[in-house]
Amino acid sequence: MSELLTIVRLMISQKKDVILSVVFGYIAGIAAVGLFAANGYLISRAALEPPLYVLITMVAVVKIGSFIRAISRYAERYYSHRATFTMLSELRVYFYEKVEQHAPSLFHKYRSGDLLARIVGDVESLQHLFLRVFYPPIIMITVFVSTILFVSFYSMKIVVLLVVGLALTGLIIPAWFAKKQKKVSNRLREERASLSTEVTEWFYGFRELKIHQKLEDKEQQLVNASNQYIFEQQREGTQGNVNQATNVAIALVISWAVLAMGAFLVAHGNLDGVFLAMLVMVSLTVFEHSTPMAVFPIHYEDSERAAKRLNAVIESEDEEQEQVQTKEITSGPPTVKLNEVSFSFPNDDRNILSDVNVVLPAGSKTAIVGPSGSGKSTLLQLLLKLYPATAGEISLSGVPVTHIDQENLWQKTNVVLQENHFFFGTIKDNLLLQTDNWSDDELQQVLDAVQLKGFSLKDTVLEKGQNLSGGEKQRLAMARALVKNASFWILDEPTSSLDSWTEQQIYELLYRQAKNDTVVLVSHRLAGLERMDQIIVMDQGKIVESGTFNDLIKMKGYFYKLKQVEKSILLS
Numbered sequence: 001m002s003e004l005l006t007i008v009r010l011m012i013s014q015k016k017d018v019i020l021s022v023v024f025g026y027i028a029g030i031a032a033v034g035l036f037a038a039n040g041y042l043i044s045r046a047a048l049e050p051p052l053y054v055l056i057t058m059v060a061v062v063k064i065g066s067f068i069r070a071i072s073r074y075a076e077r078y079y080s081h082r083a084t085f086t087m088l089s090e091l092r093v094y095f096y097e098k099v100e101q102h103a104p105s106l107f108h109k110y111r112s113g114d115l116l117a118r119i120v121g122d123v124e125s126l127q128h129l130f131l132r133v134f135y136p137p138i139i140m141i142t143v144f145v146s147t148i149l150f151v152s153f154y155s156m157k158i159v160v161l162l163v164v165g166l167a168l169t170g171l172i173i174p175a176w177f178a179k180k181q182k183k184v185s186n187r188l189r190e191e192r193a194s195l196s197t198e199v200t201e202w203f204y205g206f207r208e209l210k211i212h213q214k215l216e217d218k219e220q221q222l223v224n225a226s227n228q229y230i231f232e233q234q235r236e237g238t239q240g241n242v243n244q245a246t247n248v249a250i251a252l253v254i255s256w257a258v259l260a261m262g263a264f265l266v267a268h269g270n271l272d273g274v275f276l277a278m279l280v281m282v283s284l285t286v287f288e289h290s291t292p293m294a295v296f297p298i299h300y301e302d303s304e305r306a307a308k309r310l311n312a313v314i315e316s317e318d319e320e321q322e323q324v325q326t327k328e329i330t331s332g333p334p335t336v337k338l339n340e341v342s343f344s345f346p347n348d349d350r351n352i353l354s355d356v357n358v359v360l361p362a363g364s365k366t367a368i369v370g371p372s373g374s375g376k377s378t379l380l381q382l383l384l385k386l387y388p389a390t391a392g393e394i395s396l397s398g399v400p401v402t403h404i405d406q407e408n409l410w411q412k413t414n415v416v417l418q419e420n421h422f423f424f425g426t427i428k429d430n431l432l433l434q435t436d437n438w439s440d441d442e443l444q445q446v447l448d449a450v451q452l453k454g455f456s457l458k459d460t461v462l463e464k465g466q467n468l469s470g471g472e473k474q475r476l477a478m479a480r481a482l483v484k485n486a487s488f489w490i491l492d493e494p495t496s497s498l499d500s501w502t503e504q505q506i507y508e509l510l511y512r513q514a515k516n517d518t519v520v521l522v523s524h525r526l527a528g529l530e531r532m533d534q535i536i537v538m539d540q541g542k543i544v545e546s547g548t549f550n551d552l553i554k555m556k557g558y559f560y561k562l563k564q565v566e567k568s569i570l571l572s
């Protein structure tokens with residue numbers, strides 16, 4: 001139940017719609033009972049040939065009753081669905097914001113398909129929480145209590161029958177079904193997550209699967225997962241129908257019992273025969289509210305499980321991250337300090353960074369070089385606060401990153417990573433992800449500056465930039481960083497796919513554009529680093545050398561050897 005609290009809180013924020021749905025649901029329910037009661041009475045009275053005005057009045061009451069019932073039923077549906085859909089959209093945004101905060105470390109625990117299943121399927125399941133779990137029992141109980149009060153004027157014995165019927169159809173039988181339902185619902189949710197995971201993998205890996213001729217195998221796995229999901233859906237549907245049919249049958253038995261009891265009472269002179277049909281009609285109508293309770297356990301179970309799966313993602317991460325009050329960093333190029341920083345990835349014992357100490361003064365240009373796997377990109381990820389340092393402290397302009405608001409940090413940083421994502425749309429859409437204060441002419445100039453002269457702003461970019469070459473993607477990412485116009489640059493091999501001439505042009509542009517900014521650049525190639533204020537050489541997560549280009553060459557250490565190797569490759 002505690003899992004549902006977050007959702008109930010969101011539901012309560014739609015207070016007005018929730019109250020209106022309950023009120024109109026009650027009016028519709030009680031109008032239906034009144035309407036059928038009046039019908040029953042009308043039929044009986046008509047047989048006794050009453051004066052015409054009595055019949056006319058009764059017919060008018062029936063007409064008004066059906067009118068009120070129709071209007072209130074419509075209003076109930078309208079407000080309950082509006083509350084539900086608003087709640088769902090708020091819940092999806094709430095969950096998405098949580099996932100966004102913890103995004104990189106979440107992928108260590110959950111596969112993306114599973115996360116997708118949660119954000120789409122599990123949030124969707126919660127639509128039943130209000131529509132089928134929260135307010136139908138309130139309406140059922142209030143309509144029953146009012147009906148029982150009404151019936152008590154005629155016969156307490158029939159009241160007892162109705163109470164027994166309510167207990168059976170609204171409580172005992174649904175509780176019994178709930179037990180049976182648990183297993184079926186669990187399996188259904190697991191199958192849905194597994195299907196979603198398989199589909200995402202198939203999409204991501206389509207090209208590789210095709211090249212390695214494994215497409216058919218994967219498709220077969222997909223079909224199996226889909227069949228399994230359909231099978232579990234059918235099973236849940238069948239179970240729901242059986243539950244509902246059983247409850248309807250029991251409600252009918254109770255109405256038969258009301259008829260028998262009524263007939264007995266009339267025969268013994270304890271009830272006026274004119275009310276018999278009315279009481280039977282009341283019984284038939286009032287159970288309309290309790291028979292759907294047969295599927296209550298399905299929806300309750302479904303909502304609780306879905307809430308549990310959503311909370312599992314959010315809470316584990318919230319617990320891990322110490323809650324600190326974050327603040328914004330000042331504008332302008334920051335001074336970056338790493339003090340005894342060590343780092344291991346979640347659920348991995350390997351020390352990826354060990355005791356890293358470095359100072360990057362405001363406005364300085366720093367290159368990080370070193371063999372593959374030495375921890376260069378990881379260091380950048382820590383600067384971007386994508387992961388917290390396991391030990392030590394990282395600060396920007398004197399403020400520890402743990403105290404800096406993540407959004408604010410990203411807003412003030414120009415980032416080009418090894419892999420950059422591009423969205424389906426135009427070049428212009430992809431350039432203006434964060435800002436729209438650029439005119440088309442200015443944007444075209446930026447494209448020209450990054451040597452993308454052949455492209456226009458209207459050119460289409462396919463999903464993930466599939467219609468761009470590796471080098472074009474890197475230049476477009478660089479253009480995007482230029483457009484962002486922040487004064488802290490984090491660049492992870494931004495030119496690795498470019499030819500030497502284009503790389504040189506991009507470096508020239510960078511030095512010009514980021515003249516007063518703080519720049520951290522990871523690079524495999526050593527050419528072009530002569531103008532850097534500082535070069536840091538990393539190996540196995542440690543800083544092994546640092547200094548200017550000339551210092552490191554004179555030192556004749558690791559950097560010097562790397563430079564010699566690069567020269568010999570160029571000469572051979």
Ligand SMILES: Nc1ncnc2c1ncn2[C@@H]1O[C@H](COP(=O)(O)OP(=O)(O)OP(=O)(O)O)[C@@H](O)[C@H]1O
Binds near residue numbers: 370373374377
């Ligand atoms: N998400 C991750 N989870 C666990 N280990 C990781 C993760 N990302 C990287 N690593 C490990 O961390 C180490 C450092 O990786 P990193 O990407 O920082 O190296 P790098 O110096 O940037 O390498 P390259 O030059 O090849 O990009 C590697 O051994 C890698 O296997």
